[in-house]
Amino acid sequence: MAEAPGSVGIVAPQTAQFEQGLELACGRRLPRFELIYECYGELNRERSNAVLICHALSGHHHAAGYHNEDERKPGWWDDCIGPGKAIDTNRFHVVSLNNIGGCHGSTGPRSINPETGRVYGPDFPSLRARDWVNSQAMLSDLLGIEQWAAVIGGSLGGMQAMRWALSYPKRVRHCVVIAAALKLSAQNIAFNELARQAILSDPDYQAGHYLDGESIPRKGLALARMIGHITYLSDDAMAEKFGRELRSGTFDQGSESRVEFQVESYLRHQGSVFSENFDANTYLLMTRALDYFDLAREYGDDPVAAFSQAIASFMVISFSSDWRFSSQRSREIVNALIAAGREVSYAEIEADQGHDAFLLPIPRYRDVLSAYMQRVGDGG
Amino acid sequence: MRQDLTHIQQWIVPGSRVLDLGCADGQFLLSLQQKRQVRGLGLEIDPQGITASIAAGLNIVEQDMDDGLANFPDNSFDTVVMAQTLQALHHPHLILEEMLRIGQQGIVTFPNFGHWRCRWYLGTRGRMPVSEFMPYAWFDTPNIHFCTVRDFEALCHERNICILHRHMVGGSGALSNQAARMWPNLFAMTAIYHISR
Structure with missing residues (x-):
């Protein structure tokens, strides 16, 4: 609308x-x-x-x-x-x-x-x-x-x-x-470097020439976004939004089913959406400009x-x-x-x-x- | 406008730089800008006051004076004003010193706890005075450092602070103001001091 x-x-x-x-x-x-x-x-x-x-x-x-x-x-x-x-x-x-x-x-x-x-x-x-x-x-x-x-x-x-x-x-x-x-601050730069390394270490990054190839570094970009996203929220905001809510699985004894917390699923979703809409080289360039x-x-x-x-x-x-x-x-x-x-x-x-x-x-x-x-x- | 504020205006040099500590909704600073063309900056911690001051077109910084004023350079203002706030500070004596470091001159107003009504209330009832003017109960008041006219002048003397002018407001009538000027510590409801080093 x-x-x-x-x-x-x-x-x-x-x-x-x-x-x-x-x-x-x-x-x-x-x-x-x-x-x-x-x-x-x-x-x-x-x-x-x-x-x-x-x-x-x-x-x-x-x-x-x-x-x-x-x-x-x-x-x-x-x-x-x-x-x-x-x-x-x-x-x-x-x-x-x-x-x-x-x-x-x-x-x-x-x-x-x-x-x-x-x-x-x-x-x-x-x-x-x-x-x-x-x-x-x-x-x-x-x-x-x-x-x-x-x-x-x-x-x-x-x-x-x-x-x-x-x-x-x-x-x-x-x-x-x-x-x-x-x-x-040094801490800010550290988080940016972590995000950059996530992209750079994705095999699909291909030294930045991924657009010439078949696939783009989705995983690296998604991970970079997940790291960034954590730093954009506060502890309280995350507690309020997700707490320790489970999306799937159980804590019951006798069950081996793996639990998935809501916050995990949320971060993965954010990362995934971002990786489809953003360019890895742009992300590297923008975070560096921020650091400089x-x-x-x-x-x-x-x-x-x-x-x-x-x-x-x-x-x-x-x-x-x-x-x-x-x-x-x-x-x-x-x-x-x-x-x-x-x-x-x-x-x-x-x-x-x-x-x-x-x-x-x-x-x-x-x-x-x-x-x-x-x-x-x-x-x- | 409050009587203390009206009186202060005459001590402000036109076109000067004024820092207003605890500027509330900024109305005093605004009138100084309009009538004295000052370059003003206000400090306030109340969100409503800050928004009102910004809406009035004033420069307002959200800052708690109890955290100090070290971020203001020496002599960065001509006059530092603090109206009806002294008694609410954790360290009034230190803020007075800071006012005269930041500004050439200071103007301070405060409610006089030596006023006969306070003494009468305390003397007859044996309890902390509560009035229209000071409406808070002792356990829930922002006013944690009340003083009298005599207390304030003793502090100025002790700290080598020079009193340039003083003005006493006794109440609404001419008679009470006359009494306040003659016997300030007994009859002034509000004391106004113009100070410098």
Whole structure:
């Protein structure tokens, strides 16, 4: 069903071509590329109401609404984007894209390398968050958006939003950073490496050239997702959702039937669905970009010096049970902004859903984001 | 607006940077922004207050003062305001020190526990005062560190905190305010202090 109240309804993605290519942080050049994106809500005459959504690790351009009548689930952030919702499409022109390196329509490892005529695969250039931001800026130019009313992102998306505020200070009025961090911790990187090794050690990975062969590294990708998924949930959320419920088998003595816990079945299902819809090379590339990210590296490792470059007002949001990007990481962002004398608001939302909370309809989260977007819309 | 807040405004330099500790729904900070064009930041822990402040277009940081204020650099604000919050802190004396490290000046307001009604209540009933102004029972109150006007001034003296101005609010009538100014420790319901190093 499509026309649910508060939905942007049926939406169609568009594709932008960039023949001029892009110089990447790694020193290589992406010769020409495409970005797939969606827009919701009207751009006003002053072109002052545009909002950019930056997606997280496994996100894409389809953030709100439905692609067709039969689509079962709406876009990944439909809870927050739509008429009358926190990011109100009656007020804002929302742009959501799939980043380069992605696997949902923008140029990525599955695309043909124009220089070789073959699929990029593992040879796709390594990317940094700033490459995404630079390509997003090119899209902004194409759309005639000189300045974003707000750049918004959760998790890896929040990192892009912060990078925007430093790389293009005049082009960002408000920066909304949700469940993010200035850089990953060693534990974060360790989990990412575990996920990468799961993919790399799948025989079907074929050194990344699996698209030339018969099969794709489903098992590796599924396992990578299962690992990631555990870190996105909290202990409490898993206890609440699954407890020690059994899906099959019994603990009865005298029975050898193997038990299967609900949580096992759930994780396998999540992994399996993901492995059908995602690209292994993209996953490797995205997690590496996440690991490399360090907002303050080029500012003498001083986040205060980094944020001194910014002009935007910031809204930072974290979730109490998020241990992947904990509230402490968000407070580091806030404290650096305070010390840099920037405008900043911060809310720590009580929620037991872990890192995943940033995608879920949590009343206080919705209220805080709505209130801040009200300010963005009022030009404050 | 509360009488203590109205009085504070005149001590705020137009265009200055103001940190409001325990800003509630942000109405005071908002009026300072409108009337004094200050660059304001509020601290609050109440979710409703935070949302209301954000909706009012203010910069609000969710932070518990009892965890300290070490994240604020020295002299990063012109004035640090703390209205009716001193008595609810675990370490009021340390927060006073922090206010004057972070700001050039501080403004503090608190309910005066030396007010004659408190003394009368305690003296006649032998029980902790409960009133419209201080409506909590002793076992369930956020106000864990009540003090009197004289207590506060003694603390300032001890800590070398300079009192620039003080203003006493006695109640709603002119007479009670006059009495509060003459005998603050007995007649002030709310004490307002403008302090610095």
